[in-house]
Amino acid sequence: MTNLSIAQPSVSAVHGGSGAASPYDLAAMVAERENDRFSLHSKYMNEMWVRVLKTIGYDVGFTRGLGPYLWDRKGDQYLDLLSGWGVFALGRNHPAVREALVSVIDGEFANLVQLDVSTLAGILAEKLIERAPYLEKVFFANSGAESIEAAIKFARAATGRPGILHCAHSFHGLTYGSLSMNGDEIFKKGFGPLLPNAQEIPFDDLAALEKALASREIAAFFVEPIQGKGVNMPSSDYLAGVQLLCRKYGTIFVADEIQTGLGRTGAFFAIDHYKGIEPDMVVVAKALSGGHVPVGAVLTRKWIFDKVFDRMDRAVVHGSTFSKNDLAMAAGVATLDTIKNERIVENAAAKGERLLASFREMAGRYELVSDVRGKGLMIGVEFGQPKSLKLKATWNLLETANSGLFGQLICIPLFKDHKVLTQVAGHANPTIKLLPALTLNDSDCVWIERSFDAVIANAHNTSAVWSLGKTLAEHAIKARMSG
Incomplete structure (x- = not known):
């Protein structure tokens, strides 16, 4: 039997290059245009945001970030207590995440083939389910808002009900479904009509929750274990009561851990602070990205997942082109490993x-x-x-x-x-x-x-x-x- 070997083409050969070092220097490009930072945004992007920054004196022009620190164009060092709205849980440019991303690029992976499945996505899903073993399936998306949209669709498909329920002062995203569950009217003004079956109740109010669920028209109740807008805390028995009522009325209990998850509150999930809380879905994003490549995920029960993807001809009824891309999956794997390894x-x-x-x-x-x-x-x-x-x-x-x-x-x-x-x-x-x-x-x-x-x-x-x-x-x- 003849042993055949197939030579693998080099990157330069495939892309027509000579193999010489590339002159493409993004750092030099950014440095050259640094003084145009605000004028570029005013002309081509959101001028009102530039005005806000100038009004409050935040127009210092940050040029570098490492860990919890930022440096402006003058070289002054700052302590960042925003962390990109919680994205940089590991700090900026954590070496473990950077190395994972470089290894994917250097590995020349067959990324986003679409008519295949990703090994990295499977590994990341496995690691997430280890943190919520009462759930069995994971759906990946590109952001927290996109993950919320998926959860809305999954809940409606699984229950056959139209209603979605959320709390006053909640924030679940700014796409149409998630915006329909936004507790602040300033975000909604001018964008209506929104989803007609979205309903709001007070946060931390079990009586109001039961009244809303009693109609048996609510597919899912979405709740942040700690509300991001205001850092509003629930009573010690609130989430247990939510779980009990959702099970009583056949409503899917969705914990939005987009901001509170992955260690933010001193537990891996904020729900972990409360004994026996096992939602039907847990939504994560922000910190899962490691701060480099956007990624979101819906952790869910198998029966819900199987109601959506119930036949082979429905295997693609919901998805997203860039979800499960290898860079995002690698960032997620590296982030979870770092959270564990560095305590x-x-x-x-x-x-x-x-x-x-x-x-x-x-x-x-x-x-x-x-x-x-x-x-x-x-x-x-x-x-x-x-x-x-x-x-x-x-x-x-x-x-x-x-x-x-x-x-x-x-x-x-x-x-x-x-x-x-x-x-x-x-x-x-x-x-x-x-x-x-x-x-x-x-x-x-x-x-x-x-x-x-x-x-x-x-x-x-x-x-x-x-x-x-x-x-x-x-x-x-x-x-x-x-x-």
């Missing part, structure tokens, strides 16, 4: 406990701090009307001028004077949310504690508050003139 969840729990204790101590000293809440490294610091007459008058005037303005008068000096990047937890919301990388160390915690303490103390000086308000107005005038 990321444990660090989030410990650092979160420390910071929550520090903020609660501040709340005892500063009358403007009305509440501190959260779990792990998902923390909300809420500001409210003070008791003293001078501060109360200032608070009322600021809130009359612009609801939620006081939160900006905390965020701006944190950014300008202490190089701490953070923002309020929602539109017109007086709560500042901390959503940092889960890799924070003790020095980072000291940076956070000292910065917030100094800014909050200064905010109790009414002249300082008015000075900050004047600064904000000056930024607005500057932005209008430059626009």
